[in-house]
Amino acid sequence: MPQKIVAGNWKMNLCLDEGVDLIRSIEASSLPSDVKVMVFPPALFVDAAKKTSSSKCLVGVQNFNAAEKGAFTGEVSIKQVKSAGASIGLIGHSERRELFNETNAILKDKVDAAIENNFQFIFCCGEPLEVREAGTEIEFVRNQLEESLFHLASDQMRDGIIAYEPIWAIGTGRTASSEQAEDMHREIRAMLSEKYTNDIAESISILYGGSCKSANAKELFACPNVNGGLIGGAALDATSFCAIIDSF
Ligand code: PGA
Numbered sequence: 001m002p003q004k005i006v007a008g009n010w011k012m013n014l015c016l017d018e019g020v021d022l023i024r025s026i027e028a029s030s031l032p033s034d035v036k037v038m039v040f041p042p043a044l045f046v047d048a049a050k051k052t053s054s055s056k057c058l059v060g061v062q063n064f065n066a067a068e069k070g071a072f073t074g075e076v077s078i079k080q081v082k083s084a085g086a087s088i089g090l091i092g093h094s095e096r097r098e099l100f101n102e103t104n105a106i107l108k109d110k111v112d113a114a115i116e117n118n119f120q121f122i123f124c125c126g127e128p129l130e131v132r133e134a135g136t137e138i139e140f141v142r143n144q145l146e147e148s149l150f151h152l153a154s155d156q157m158r159d160g161i162i163a164y165e166p167i168w169a170i171g172t173g174r175t176a177s178s179e180q181a182e183d184m185h186r187e188i189r190a191m192l193s194e195k196y197t198n199d200i201a202e203s204i205s206i207l208y209g210g211s212c213k214s215a216n217a218k219e220l221f222a223c224p225n226v227n228g229g230l231i232g233g234a235a236l237d238a239t240s241f242c243a244i245i246d247s248f
Contacts, residue, residue: 001203002204005038006228008241010042014042027056031056036228037058050084050085059085078119094167126163145191154197157204162188164181169209170209171232185206192204206227217247
């Protein structure tokens with residue numbers, strides 16, 4: 001069975017004291033023990049986040065550079081974020097793709113860097129509205145996975161996590177219906193099974209992201225192929241984030 005996961009992507013929100021308070025509140029809540037909780041603060045706050053959290057709350061980064069080190073002003077490497085306490089990173093969030101021109105080729109390099117550095121990742125995929133309206137979302141997502149992720153060997157893929165985040169649902173308040181989410185998640189699992197093995201497909205967590213909140217999490221998480229959520233706006237407040245975790 002895939003691990004149940006609820007991950008909070010803070011994006012460029014919260015200042016240091018607010019982030020620390022948020023983690024303290026999450027830590028103080030009684031949460032289901034079978035759900036893995038993750039927070040993705042700005043890289044600058046990883047050290048403080050790690051020092052505030054116990055094993056209950058895994059700390060990750062929203063982005064990293066695939067290069068090992070060097071003249072890359074403003075960037076951070078995996079070694080650096082690991083040394084500050086991050087154990088997982090997002091790869092290919094749609095905001096990175098759209099606002100920072102991260103192509104499938106760039107994301108493939110990040111996937112390879114993560115593997116080389118023994119750094120767990122959540123690979124994000126998802127289609128824009130025009131693709132959904134054209135009815136070609138499955139091909140679109142397949143292409144994202146094939147060009148950036150599916151070159152991995154089976155043993156490298158085993159610890160990967162995938163997040164399906166339809167762009168039209170991110171930050172818009174327009175959530176995918178549980179049927180739309182389940183349909184895509186089932187397709188992604190079928191792609192994994194076709195490319196790798198049934199065993200791998202059945203063990204990889206596939207998270208849903210896009211306006212997931214406490215009011216709709218229960219229905220989304222009840223879908224057989226939805227193993228949790230990557231939460232943006234609703235992860236900035238401990239009460240709403242913990243209510244999402246509790247929805248399992
Ligand atoms: P949202 O963001 O929950 O605010 O829609 C999700 C995400 O971008 O990961």
